[in-house]
Amino acid sequence: xxxTADTSSLGDRAAVxxxxxxxxxxxxxxxxxxxxxxxxxxxxxxxxxxxxxxDDVVQHTWAALVRHADSITEPKATLKWLLVTARxxxxxxxxxxxxxxxxxxxxxxxxAETSATLPDSGPGPEAEVLKDERDRLLWQALGTLPxxxxxxxxxxxxxxxxDYRSISSAIGMPVGSIGATRxxxxxxxxxxxxxxxxxxxx
Numbered sequence: 050x051x052x053t054a055d056t057s058s059l060g061d062r063a064a065v066x067x068x069x070x071x072x073x074x075x076x077x078x079x080x081x082x083x084x085x086x087x088x089x090x091x092x093x094x095x096x097x098x099x100x101x102x103x104d105d106v107v108q109h110t111w112a113a114l115v116r117h118a119d120s121i122t123e124p125k126a127t128l129k130w131l132l133v134t135a136r137x138x139x140x141x142x143x144x145x146x147x148x149x150x151x152x153x154x155x156x157x158x159x160x161a162e163t164s165a166t167l168p169d170s171g172p173g174p175e176a177e178v179l180k181d182e183r184d185r186l187l188w189q190a191l192g193t194l195p196x197x198x199x200x201x202x203x204x205x206x207x208x209x210x211x212d213y214r215s216i217s218s219a220i221g222m223p224v225g226s227i228g229a230t231r232x233x234x235x236x237x238x239x240x241x242x243x244x245x246x247x248x249x250x251x
Contacts, residue, residue: 059085063131064124071118082111085128089135096139106142110135190241197222198234205231 062081069077089110093103113134114127121130191199197220204216217224 059088060125060128063127067114067118067121067124067127078115085131086111089131092132092135093139096136096143098139098142102142103139106135106138109138186242187238190238193241194234194237197230198237201227201231202234202238 063085066077066081086107089107090103093106094100098106110131114131117130121127191202194202200220201216201222204220213224213227216222216227222230
């Protein structure tokens with residue numbers, strides 16, 4: 050992908066990947082597949098498709114893009130095309146599953162514009178991808194901290210209201226020291242993230 054990928058939108062990168070693929074550089078599309086697959090997977094999951102079936106739907110969506118790569122007249126619409134295709138395929142899976150169970154199916158109209166703009170019940174898939182990227186950076190930064198801090202912050206992150214007694218037993222740290230130690234560890238984590246421009250995410 051080009052050096053401008055870090056500042057361009059996902060839609061822009063989809064257009065670039067498609068154009069480069071058409072020009073005989075399939076590796077460009079491969080890079081975009083790795084980047085955008087989490088977005089498509091969460092989009093499919095948001096329609097009520099199982100985890101296992103979602104993998105198949107996403108694979109079929111990418112295969113469809115390859116088949117229709119030369120027929121997409123507006124490269125900047127590539128990302129929208131992928132999302133619409135993934136949603137339609139997801140609806141077909143849900144429709145079939147409900148039919149197999151003898152349930153009447155009431156799903157959204159299969160309209161491209163509706164498909165592209167239909168709100169999902171949970172956070173938008175792009176927001177989920179951003180969350181995934183944020184989490185990846187956080188865990189990466191955590192790995193640079195002393196092992197004691199890593200253990201403590203991992204345990205604390207497992208619950209909204211962590212049980213300090215359980216944490217004390219797990220890592221052998223006095224209950225009265227956990228709060229202060231946690232604060233120092235978070236400060237170290239924030240310092241690492243600050244070096245990477247991610248301080249606002251802590």
